[in-house]
Amino acid sequence: MWARREVRLAPRSRGVHLVTREIVAGVPEIADVRVGLAHLFIRHTSASLALNENASPDVRTDLEEWFGRVVPDGAPFFTHTLEGPDDMPAHVKAVIVGSSLTLPVADGRLDLGTWQGVYLCEHRDHGGPRSLTVTVHGEL
Amino acid sequence: MWARREVRLAPRSRGVHLVTREIVAGVPEIADVRVGLAHLFIRHTSASLALNENASPDVRTDLEEWFGRVVPDGAPFFTHTLEGPDDMPAHVKAVIVGSSLTLPVADGRLDLGTWQGVYLCEHRDHGGPRSLTVTVHGEL
Amino acid sequence: MWARREVRLAPRSRGVHLVTREIVAGVPEIADVRVGLAHLFIRHTSASLALNENASPDVRTDLEEWFGRVVPDGAPFFTHTLEGPDDMPAHVKAVIVGSSLTLPVADGRLDLGTWQGVYLCEHRDHGGPRSLTVTVHGEL
Numbered sequence: 352m353w354a355r356r357e358v359r360l361a362p363r364s365r366g367v368h369l370v371t372r373e374i375v376a377g378v379p380e381i382a383d384v385r386v387g388l389a390h391l392f393i394r395h396t397s398a399s400l401a402l403n404e405n406a407s408p409d410v411r412t413d414l415e416e417w418f419g420r421v422v423p424d425g426a427p428f429f430t431h432t433l434e435g436p437d438d439m440p441a442h443v444k445a446v447i448v449g450s451s452l453t454l455p456v457a458d459g460r461l462d463l464g465t466w467q468g469v470y471l472c473e474h475r476d477h478g479g480p481r482s483l484t485v486t487v488h489g490e491l
Numbered sequence: 492m493w494a495r496r497e498v499r500l501a502p503r504s505r506g507v508h509l510v511t512r513e514i515v516a517g518v519p520e521i522a523d524v525r526v527g528l529a530h531l532f533i534r535h536t537s538a539s540l541a542l543n544e545n546a547s548p549d550v551r552t553d554l555e556e557w558f559g560r561v562v563p564d565g566a567p568f569f570t571h572t573l574e575g576p577d578d579m580p581a582h583v584k585a586v587i588v589g590s591s592l593t594l595p596v597a598d599g600r601l602d603l604g605t606w607q608g609v610y611l612c613e614h615r616d617h618g619g620p621r622s623l624t625v626t627v628h629g630e631l
Numbered sequence: 632m633w634a635r636r637e638v639r640l641a642p643r644s645r646g647v648h649l650v651t652r653e654i655v656a657g658v659p660e661i662a663d664v665r666v667g668l669a670h671l672f673i674r675h676t677s678a679s680l681a682l683n684e685n686a687s688p689d690v691r692t693d694l695e696e697w698f699g700r701v702v703p704d705g706a707p708f709f710t711h712t713l714e715g716p717d718d719m720p721a722h723v724k725a726v727i728v729g730s731s732l733t734l735p736v737a738d739g740r741l742d743l744g745t746w747q748g749v750y751l752c753e754h755r756d757h758g759g760p761r762s763l764t765v766t767v768h769g770e771l
Contacts, residue, residue: 394744464534604674
């Protein structure tokens with residue numbers, strides 16, 4: 352069984368956001384899968400997807416703080432600056448975090464660890480809505 | 492063909508550990524697959540999975556050394572500190588390394604490059620045992 | 632449907648290179664898939680695969696520049712130095728960027744976002760040709 356859905360995430364401020372529920376709500380076919388995988392793919396180059404702590408919001412704040420220190424806005428060695436000081440750092444962060452996640456599906460739900468949630472990492476100041484392509488495949 | 496296994500990795504000290512054999516031993520269904528993929532997924536937010544050099548142990552030592560420099564324990568800008576100075580750095584490292592690997596399977600074995608092995612990156616001082624969910628699918 | 636291909640990428644200089652067309656040309660089976668996934672896997676430990684901006688070449692130049700700053704050649708804390716000052720940094724970069732990409736396939740083509748392209752990140756000064764294993768599976 353294969354299913355494919357476009358999921359459009361509402362615009363978010365720069366930073367790290369928990370979006371597990373929003374994604375699951377957009378992919379009803381997950382409920383049909385007994386054993387399988389879900390592939391989440393973001394169709395942009397300045398936002399990324401990660402999996403991490405779903406409880407304390409300060410983990411997400413600290414992660415954004417670290418990103419800003421290791422890939423500083425407006426770093427003098429960046430030459431790709433036409434789209435603003437947050438653009439090239441966004442590309443770097445998207446490369447190191449990644450554009451997709453593959454997650455196990457079991458008995459009709461995303462089978463994550465107790466503390467795991469899906470993060471949208473919005474690396475632009477004004478990134479706008481973000482489109483995901485979610486592909487689910489598995490056994491019914 | 493789909494198969495799903497839980498693999499429990501023995502507790503390890505903080506650092507980078509080669510676990511290819513331990514994982515393969517826990518997933519006998521790999522032997523049945525002619526062409527396919529194996530998805531390795533760690534169910535935790537402060538340890539991660541990577542693929543790299545399987546020979547020199549000093550590659551793993553140096554990688555841990557680099558992690559500690561780019562994401563220092565007890566960095567003053569981290570606010571999520573209740574679980575200790577190694578906790579928030581562990582979350583950051585897990586995000587940049589990643590929680591899963593998808594690996595080719597061919598003729599009944601993980602089809603890695605000659606020098607590639609699976610790394611468990613244990614980012615906590617005392618992380619305990621780590622659970623993986625391994626999903627194998629492919630043609631018999 | 633499952634297909635598997637070896638794709639050999641021509642040797643490239645150290646840096647970040649757009650290789651989408653070269654990969655697609657080596658995997659004709661993509662054209663047969665209506666809904667599915669393509670798994671791109673690099674069989675080396677000192678080069679990596681990423682997905683990012685396919686237009687401005689300065690994004691790729693700046694990314695290489697950032698890599699060199701956060702993982703400097705010949706850093707004094709690296710002990711794995713027998714293969715040269717660019718070797719251990721190459722392993723670190725390969726771990727943080729990653730060895731594989733999973734990409735959606737739709738209606739016979741890689742279904743990337745408008746601005747997305749596949750990057751080969753060549754982390755060695757003289758890496759030579761690089762081998763990929765591409766696995767495509769999906770519905771016809």
